[in-house]
Amino acid sequence: MSFEYAPAPESRSVVDIASSYGLFIGGEFVEASGGGTFKTVNPATEEVLAEISEAGADDVDRAVRAARAAYEDVWGPMSGRDRAKYLFRIARLVQERSRELAVLETLDNGKPIRESRDVDIPLVAAHFFYHAGWADKLGHAGYGADPRPLGVAAQVIPWNFPLLMLAWKIAPALACGNTVVLKPAETTPLTALAFADICRQADLPPGVVNIITGAGETGRLLVEHPGVDKVAFTGSTEVGKAIMRQVAGSGKRLTLELGGKAANIVFEDAPLDQAIEGVVNGIFFNQGHVCCAGSRLLLQESIAEEAVDALKRRLGTLRLGDPLDKNTDIGAINSAAQLARIDELVSSGEDEGADRWSAPCTLPERGWWFAPTVFTGVTQAHRIAREEIFGPVLSVLTFRTPDEAVEKANNTPYGLSAGVWTEKGSRILWMAERLRAGIVWANTFNRFDPASPFGGYKESGFGREGGIQGLGAYLAVDDAHDVGAGR
Amino acid sequence: MTDRVEVRKTYKLFVGGAFPRSESGRTYEVVAADGTFLANAAKGSRKDGRDAVLAARKGFGAWSAATAYNRGQVLYRVAEIMEGRSAQFASDVMAAEGLDAEAAARQVEAAIDRWVWYAGWTDKLAQVLGSANQVAGPYFNFSVPEPTGVVVAVAPQDSSLLGLVSVIAPIVATGSTVIVIASTARPLPAITLTEALATSDVPGGAINVLTGDPAEIMPWLASHADVNALDLTGVTDADLAVTLEREAAGTVKRVRGPQADHDWYATPSLSRLRSFVETKTVWHPMGT
Numbered sequence: 051m052s053f054e055y056a057p058a059p060e061s062r063s064v065v066d067i068a069s070s071y072g073l074f075i076g077g078e079f080v081e082a083s084g085g086g087t088f089k090t091v092n093p094a095t096e097e098v099l100a101e102i103s104e105a106g107a108d109d110v111d112r113a114v115r116a117a118r119a120a121y122e123d124v125w126g127p128m129s130g131r132d133r134a135k136y137l138f139r140i141a142r143l144v145q146e147r148s149r150e151l152a153v154l155e156t157l158d159n160g161k162p163i164r165e166s167r168d169v170d171i172p173l174v175a176a177h178f179f180y181h182a183g184w185a186d187k188l189g190h191a192g193y194g195a196d197p198r199p200l201g202v203a204a205q206v207i208p209w210n211f212p213l214l215m216l217a218w219k220i221a222p223a224l225a226c227g228n229t230v231v232l233k234p235a236e237t238t239p240l241t242a243l244a245f246a247d248i249c250r251q252a253d254l255p256p257g258v259v260n261i262i263t264g265a266g267e268t269g270r271l272l273v274e275h276p277g278v279d280k281v282a283f284t285g286s287t288e289v290g291k292a293i294m295r296q297v298a299g300s301g302k303r304l305t306l307e308l309g310g311k312a313a314n315i316v317f318e319d320a321p322l323d324q325a326i327e328g329v330v331n332g333i334f335f336n337q338g339h340v341c342c343a344g345s346r347l348l349l350q351e352s353i354a355e356e357a358v359d360a361l362k363r364r365l366g367t368l369r370l371g372d373p374l375d376k377n378t379d380i381g382a383i384n385s386a387a388q389l390a391r392i393d394e395l396v397s398s399g400e401d402e403g404a405d406r407w408s409a410p411c412t413l414p415e416r417g418w419w420f421a422p423t424v425f426t427g428v429t430q431a432h433r434i435a436r437e438e439i440f441g442p443v444l445s446v447l448t449f450r451t452p453d454e455a456v457e458k459a460n461n462t463p464y465g466l467s468a469g470v471w472t473e474k475g476s477r478i479l480w481m482a483e484r485l486r487a488g489i490v491w492a493n494t495f496n497r498f499d500p501a502s503p504f505g506g507y508k509e510s511g512f513g514r515e516g517g518i519q520g521l522g523a524y525l526a527v528d529d530a531h532d533v534g535a536g537r
Numbered sequence: 538m539t540d541r542v543e544v545r546k547t548y549k550l551f552v553g554g555a556f557p558r559s560e561s562g563r564t565y566e567v568v569a570a571d572g573t574f575l576a577n578a579a580k581g582s583r584k585d586g587r588d589a590v591l592a593a594r595k596g597f598g599a600w601s602a603a604t605a606y607n608r609g610q611v612l613y614r615v616a617e618i619m620e621g622r623s624a625q626f627a628s629d630v631m632a633a634e635g636l637d638a639e640a641a642a643r644q645v646e647a648a649i650d651r652w653v654w655y656a657g658w659t660d661k662l663a664q665v666l667g668s669a670n671q672v673a674g675p676y677f678n679f680s681v682p683e684p685t686g687v688v689v690a691v692a693p694q695d696s697s698l699l700g701l702v703s704v705i706a707p708i709v710a711t712g713s714t715v716i717v718i719a720s721t722a723r724p725l726p727a728i729t730l731t732e733a734l735a736t737s738d739v740p741g742g743a744i745n746v747l748t749g750d751p752a753e754i755m756p757w758l759a760s761h762a763d764v765n766a767l768d769l770t771g772v773t774d775a776d777l778a779v780t781l782e783r784e785a786a787g788t789v790k791r792v793r794g795p796q797a798d799h800d801w802y803a804t805p806s807l808s809r810l811r812s813f814v815e816t817k818t819v820w821h822p823m824g825t
Contacts, residue, residue: 176673192665192807287789294786299779306789463762463788482819492821499672503680507815508765509789518668519680519816527808 055369058376060163064150067157067240070101073109073263074246076116077256083108088265090239093160094373094382094417102239105262107271110231113260114277117202117229120257125229126199130186137182137224139252144175144217147248151241155213156373158240160382160417161336163374173498174217177516180500181221184521188226191518197525199227200303201279206269206293208285209235209384210339210440215284216242218515220259221500226524228280229258233272236265237385270296278302282523284341287438287464287509305513305523307341307505309438310466312487313459314344314495315449318352320471324493326360329444332469332495334368334422337381338442339388341510342467344495346435347446348455354448358426361444365409365422372414380442383418392420392441399425399434404445430461438464452477456484465507469495488514547577548724550585550748551731553592554741560584565749567724570635578724581749583757586689586716589745590763593687593714596742601684601712603740605660611738612656612710618733619649625729626698633697633723647802648702654805655706662711662810675823682814684712685791686765689758691751693771697723699801701730704770707809709743713766716745716758720771724748752777759784766791766813773797 070087072079086104091097105113125133144151151174152167159166189195203223207215212234223230234242246261262268266289273281273293280303283293287308297304314332316325332344349357373381383389400406404425413419420442428435428445435445449455459468468487470478482490488506491497498504503517514520547564549556563580579585600608619626623645631641663681670678688708693700697720708715719727731746747754751772758764759781767785772778772795785792793812 291786291789294789295783298782298786299775301794308789478821482817488815488817490817490819492819494676494820494822497672497674497676497820499670499674499678501670501672502678502820503668503670503816503818505816507685507817511789512791512815514816517670517680517818519666522811527806527811 055377057372059372059374060153060156060376062153062157062374065154065157067100067154071239071243071263072103073105073113074243074259074261075109075113076260077250079246082106088236090158090237092157092417093384094414096416099158099240102236102263105264105268109262110268110271110275113231113262114202114275116257117231117260118277120255121201121229124255125224125258126227128227130188130227133224133227134182134185136252136254137178137185137221140248140254141175141178141182143248143251144171144178147244148172148175151213151244153374154244155241156381158238159209159212160373160384162378162381163376164378165336170211170214173500174213177217177221177500181225185225188521188525191521193522193525193527197226197527200524200526201228202277203228203230203280203282203524204272204275204278205230205232205282206272206285207232207234209238210336210341212238213241213245216245218284219282222515222520223282223524224258226521228524231260231262231272231278233262233264233269236263239263273297280304280524283307290511303523305515306511307513307515308509308511309464310341310343310506310510311346311436311438311462311464312342312344312467312469313346313348314469315348315455315459315471315481316350316353316357317472317474317477318350319473321473322353322357322360325471326357326364328469328471328493328495329361330364330368333444334365334380334442335496337383337420339384339440340496342489342496344467344469345439345444347444348458349446349448351448351450354446358424358446361424362407365424368409368411368422370411370413370419370421380422383420383441386418388440389418389420392439392443395434395437395439396423396443399428399432399445402432404428404432404434430458436462452481456481460486463509466510467491545576548579548728548748550579550581551734551746552585552589553595553745554735556731556735557588559749560588567722569632575632575725578728578748581718581747581754583754585747586754586758587761589716589747590687590758590761592742593716593745594763596714596740597686599740600709600714600743603712605663608710608712609656609659612652612659612706614738615734616649616652616656618737619645619652619730622729622733623649626726629726629729630698633725634695644696644699648699651699651702652706655710658810659710662814665807666811666814666816670818677821677823678818680816680818682711683817685813685815686713687763688713688715688766688768688813689755689764690715690717690768691755691771692717692719692727693799693801694720694722694773696801698726698730700771701727703801703805703809704768705744707805708768708813711810711814713813714743714745716747718747718749718751718754718771721750755781756784759790760787762788764790766793768793768812770796
């Protein structure tokens, strides 16, 4: 049974989007020296939201110099106690402006307002609160009595959780005494630019946070700039590898949070309704644009049929459409390019002989959309079982024994996350020990918290974000010779 | 002094707990610090490197699954065996590095003590690097360090025994397995160590020792898909180090950079242990 819902759109009136934005360097918005611009659009409507400046080599240099000056003159020498207070201010401002930030995020990214309002923005505030408290307690974190910052951090983030990824990068960097130059993704720059305004409201000293916008080339210039001491990147494994090659031999510290192909493993004793909810959340949260998404469902053979039926039934009730509608479950795909990639991989699944099922729903005429899709009859050799799709597409495989489940789950170059659903406690711990992944969610999935370290094994990257372990990525650890230190 | 002709030995590699010759059939002359001939050592090849990766991967299952208590005992056993052979180690180090007897003995003692130091770390690291995490919700959440996997290391070129032990002990202490390329010009202390390892309780494949030229072997291992991490401590050629770092990017290997002129006698920090562990975080809901 499904219910009809009247539209319940969140109001756009809380946001005030300028027609064009400059670069935030040294505490003020400045024009890009080359004069290049690009447009950011609402992926749900294809409406142009604003014109964004494209930072070139001179702008990157200016931003790194501003960050260096702020590091040497103000932020580096400042007491941890005072750095903490700036971070607390930022956390409060995020809370105060949370509705505006949520709407802005949904407009620019296409994610449902329910998620930006209830997940993204509250976690952003939580990250600043958590790290604010560390700023004057770093001597207790296990990195020596008086651990020093690294200097200037170059940070490049993706479009799937724009403001949350900014918080994951900026909060620990600032708490540890570094200054930053951050480049948001070219399709989702607006909340980062709103964050620049929050820095201004907080009276954060100029140059401590610099936001430069642009595409891959701007990111490359930033990462390669010789004035940078630390590079932090979240994004695709392909770009992460390129960055590793770029910084090789430079002495820059590096942390990478890359792709994933997580297995969500359901045993026959798991409470099926709860497990299906978790599976749905695991892959269809944020349209599947999640590096730790549970994109491979491993079902114990005895319950496979029943579970797939329940899954399809549940997916039939998901509402796809206007991301600003508070009842929407599935929003828009972030860009035409990402939609093309999803289409391509889904076609490969059909061509290679897997069985496709897509939830019956009407896709809006404008914008970029993809109906929740499940593939059954998938083998480990299929591309849809090996490659990260980064979309609302689930590949279902089966297993008989716990050993086989572990073997299949680990049979991937990635190692970011994994899920286990079973009522048996000893089996949870047995599985958790053997899964080669940085995060194991047992009887839950896609939970995030600033106190909980996040990051991968193998080709999912190295270094951790969040928790006491995450601080190491932004501190000059004694005797450090790690290229990607902080592990 | 007698005029007996000494028995000269051609040393071999140590892979998977066995002593194979280099598949290339090549050897190279090892001379003492004063230039006198000491021995022939195997000149490891690309294929030897690959064989060692197979052995290290095979060894990883059992070694990483062993309890931390057990790994600590195995590491301590290496110290015990070295202690019994300390005279041989001292004469190797003396010849290799041109040290006097006192300095050589001091290095051997420090190397033995280094095994003991890391033996004591195996069952404490999770308490020091791990954590119970206070998340904002009804979840039990904890983080533990786990071994990275197969690590390829280049031992220091100067400190032939203490440097070597200081590199490999922290790698295996956490449950990773190692393939180490011994000091090219001073490999004999490493070879004597393999003979001690073979009679200790270290399982086959946990520690694999190659002799030869890192510039020849390392590029193949840096790009090998079944290697998880590189420790470039003993790489003295800066260009080679950059090449290896770039190669490592192909499968996102963890890389620890070169470390020249290090005082190996200093008590280590946790840095080496941290380099080759991964943090795993586990969530579980709380409820009735």
